[in-house]
Amino acid sequence: MATLELDSITKTFQDGDEEIVAVDDVSMSIDDGEFLVVVGPSGCGKSTTLRMIAGLETITAGTLSIDDRVVNDVKSQNRNIAMVFQSYALYPHMSVRQNMSFGLEESTDLPDDEINQMVSETGEMLGISELLDRKPTDLSGGQQQRVALGRAIVRDPEVFLMDEPLSNLDAKLRAEMRTELQRLQNNLGVTTVYVTHDQTEAMTMGDRIAILDAGELQQVATPLECYHEPANQFVASFLGEPSMNFFDVTLEGDRLVADVFEYPIDEDVRSDLGDVTDLVLGIRPEAVELVDEAGDHEFETTVDVVEPMGDENTVYLHFDPDADPEHAEALVATIDGFNRVSEGNTVTARIPEDAVHLFDRATGEALHNRSMEDAAEQIDL
Amino acid sequence: MSDGELRTDGGATTDVRWNLEGVTIEDAALYIVLLLAAAFYLVPIESGLVTSFKTGTAIVETAPFAPPGASGLTFEKWGSAIDALLRGMGNSLLYAVPATVISAFVGSITAYGLTIPTWKKSYKAVVLMLIIAGIFIPYQAVLVPLTQFWSQWVQLGEALSFVWALGIPNDYAGIIELVITHVAYGIPICTLLFRTYYKTMSEEMIESARLDGATLRRVYRRIVLPLSGPMFAVVLIYQFTQIWNDLLFTLVIVSTESSPAAPVVLILAGLGTSLEGQDFALRMAGAFFAALPTLAVYILFGEEFAEGVAA
Numbered sequence: 001m002a003t004l005e006l007d008s009i010t011k012t013f014q015d016g017d018e019e020i021v022a023v024d025d026v027s028m029s030i031d032d033g034e035f036l037v038v039v040g041p042s043g044c045g046k047s048t049t050l051r052m053i054a055g056l057e058t059i060t061a062g063t064l065s066i067d068d069r070v071v072n073d074v075k076s077q078n079r080n081i082a083m084v085f086q087s088y089a090l091y092p093h094m095s096v097r098q099n100m101s102f103g104l105e106e107s108t109d110l111p112d113d114e115i116n117q118m119v120s121e122t123g124e125m126l127g128i129s130e131l132l133d134r135k136p137t138d139l140s141g142g143q144q145q146r147v148a149l150g151r152a153i154v155r156d157p158e159v160f161l162m163d164e165p166l167s168n169l170d171a172k173l174r175a176e177m178r179t180e181l182q183r184l185q186n187n188l189g190v191t192t193v194y195v196t197h198d199q200t201e202a203m204t205m206g207d208r209i210a211i212l213d214a215g216e217l218q219q220v221a222t223p224l225e226c227y228h229e230p231a232n233q234f235v236a237s238f239l240g241e242p243s244m245n246f247f248d249v250t251l252e253g254d255r256l257v258a259d260v261f262e263y264p265i266d267e268d269v270r271s272d273l274g275d276v277t278d279l280v281l282g283i284r285p286e287a288v289e290l291v292d293e294a295g296d297h298e299f300e301t302t303v304d305v306v307e308p309m310g311d312e313n314t315v316y317l318h319f320d321p322d323a324d325p326e327h328a329e330a331l332v333a334t335i336d337g338f339n340r341v342s343e344g345n346t347v348t349a350r351i352p353e354d355a356v357h358l359f360d361r362a363t364g365e366a367l368h369n370r371s372m373e374d375a376a377e378q379i380d381l
Numbered sequence: 382m383s384d385g386e387l388r389t390d391g392g393a394t395t396d397v398r399w400n401l402e403g404v405t406i407e408d409a410a411l412y413i414v415l416l417l418a419a420a421f422y423l424v425p426i427e428s429g430l431v432t433s434f435k436t437g438t439a440i441v442e443t444a445p446f447a448p449p450g451a452s453g454l455t456f457e458k459w460g461s462a463i464d465a466l467l468r469g470m471g472n473s474l475l476y477a478v479p480a481t482v483i484s485a486f487v488g489s490i491t492a493y494g495l496t497i498p499t500w501k502k503s504y505k506a507v508v509l510m511l512i513i514a515g516i517f518i519p520y521q522a523v524l525v526p527l528t529q530f531w532s533q534w535v536q537l538g539e540a541l542s543f544v545w546a547l548g549i550p551n552d553y554a555g556i557i558e559l560v561i562t563h564v565a566y567g568i569p570i571c572t573l574l575f576r577t578y579y580k581t582m583s584e585e586m587i588e589s590a591r592l593d594g595a596t597l598r599r600v601y602r603r604i605v606l607p608l609s610g611p612m613f614a615v616v617l618i619y620q621f622t623q624i625w626n627d628l629l630f631t632l633v634i635v636s637t638e639s640s641p642a643a644p645v646v647l648i649l650a651g652l653g654t655s656l657e658g659q660d661f662a663l664r665m666a667g668a669f670f671a672a673l674p675t676l677a678v679y680i681l682f683g684e685e686f687a688e689g690v691a692a
Contacts, residue, residue, distance in 0.1 A: 093607045
């Protein structure tokens with residue numbers, strides 16, 4: 001168990017004469033026993049960051065420390081780190097038991113019977129006792145995944161690194177393993193860095209999530225903070241499914257003027273904006289309500305498409321009924337599954353002022369986020 | 382692919398076929414061609430084999446590929462061939478086996494060093510290029526330097542005088558020279574073959590072993606080497622056949638068939654030839670006998686060989 005500290009970590013690759021920055025000045029500290037999820041689109045540098053922590057890539061600049069010990073030049077095998085790979089990376093010529101003992105045999109001087117016992121105990125914990133004598137090729141994907149996990153757990157490392165460990169599983173198994181991994185990590189209390197591109201995994205699993213884009217760290221915060229108080233437009237758009245609605249707006253007095261609507265804002269919101277006038281208005285689909293009364297924040301819209309999901313419907317709304325639906329800006333709303341609207345209907349959509357986000361259009365930085373009062377209680381839990 | 386397979390894509394083959402209980406003309410033509418090809422390749426072997434059992438008169442009176450018949454059948458030639466070649470067989474094994482095994486191992490380790498560990502790519506490329514260049518040096522081009530090397534620069538015969546004092550004929554220095562020469566010439570191709578194989582190994586698996594605390598040496602010993610089986614089969618078969626059949630180096634290094642250290646190829650070259658003419662039956666029997674070890678190696682590693690070639 002250990003703390004992990006990344007201080008201005010940078011990684012550049014040389015491609016001919018060109019220098020490619022894969023990870024740009026990333027700093028974060030991970031507490032002892034914390035589960036940190038690093039998330040971002042492919043190519044954002046999240047795997048490279050993980051590989052630098054593992055010692056599989058050299059660090060171009062910055063310092064990496066485990067428990068206040070700088071490990072930049074410490075070899076992988078001496079960092080006391082265990083990693084679970086996306087491909088599981090099991091040794092195909094060894095039985096499950098041998099796969100799990102390998103790390104202990106190579107990194108410790110423990111006697112064979114002790115190693116055997118530890119492997120058996122870990123096998124029991126993961127429910128793979130009966131698989132110990134089989135070869136990896138005889139196992140299903142889910143079983144192989146457990147073995148890869150067991151191989152990491154049995155070594156009792158200071159830090160767990162996981163590189164998209166669930167992405168090769170089918171949806172149902174993935175959901176199960178998500179819960180199980182969280183429970184395991186909680187019980188073991190080992191500091192964990194978990195890399196994924198899946199925002200559901202990020203939201204549900206991590207104590208905190210770190211969002212990377214183009215090698216730069218966008219935000220490190222609890223999942224709910226990232227969701228409700230995104231640091232910038234990228235974070236806001238990356239988290240949430242369907243993703244947040246964005247409209248380019250211009251501040252004129254106390255009104256936000258978009259191509260198709262005008263949105264009045266009150267003094268509190270106005271004061272957050274300073275003298276920035278080119279803005280992006282963001283609203284989460286679930287914050288949009290379909291109402292009967294009219295008002296300043298209510299807009300008449302036409303239903304373009306309804307996607308029933310069972311418990312809820314995703315509806316695509318257009319402000320201008322005559323607009324070409326292919327190109328017109330759509331307002332996406334998720335509404336109750338029993339709320340029957342159908343294509344072509346005219347409905348009134350409310351964009352509640354306490355739920356809007358406003359971003360600086362030039363920098364993407366968040367200037368105003370939704371009120372956290374309602375969400376605050378959940379975070380404190 | 383074949384017509385026996387069910388088509389599930391809904392498409393229909395449009396060409397008209399002459400169906401005869403599932404066998405089409407195309408199938409029949411295919412099998413006829415295959416049979417002819419098989420016969421074409423097998424006839425020389427079959428001719429050689431039947432010839433080796435024929436008496437002198439039978440060779441003159443029957444066609445080369447025809448069986449000898451009861452009166453023309455003899456096992457005498459096989460007997461003489463085995464008598465003549467047995468000691469050469471032992472000598473050949475004495476250098477072919479160590480040279481094969483050593484070149485395979487050295488090739489495997491070299492390839493490992495050139496693929497898995499991280500060191501500067503530009504250095505790797507240069508080392509690899511030098512090794513690969515070794516494959517393209519023709520044997521004939523090195524015959525003179527090779528002779529000079531073993532006769533003037535490295536005189537094993539003298540260096541190992543304590544061995545000959547034990548009663549072993551000092552001609553056996555030639556066997557050691559053959560081992561070293563064949564290892565040196567085998568390393569490039571072995572390295573190339575193993576390198577291709579190691580390139581396909583899962584990088585994550587190796588990284589995982591490194592993170593598990595294994596050193597580079599241990600990764601080779603416990604992960605890479607045990608997984609190299611199929612490629613070892615390919616390399617062992619290839620190298621053994623090459624070394625066993627090579628006449629050029631044995632001619633240069635051992636040179637005389639009367640030497641106690643004469644390899645089988647050297648004796649075979651002169652077997653059954655005399656002033657009176659060629660004893661075809663003896664030559665054939667000798668050739669088949671001398672080829673037995675290479676055949677045995679194929680059979681021994683056949684399954685792994687197929688796997689290795691597929692990889």
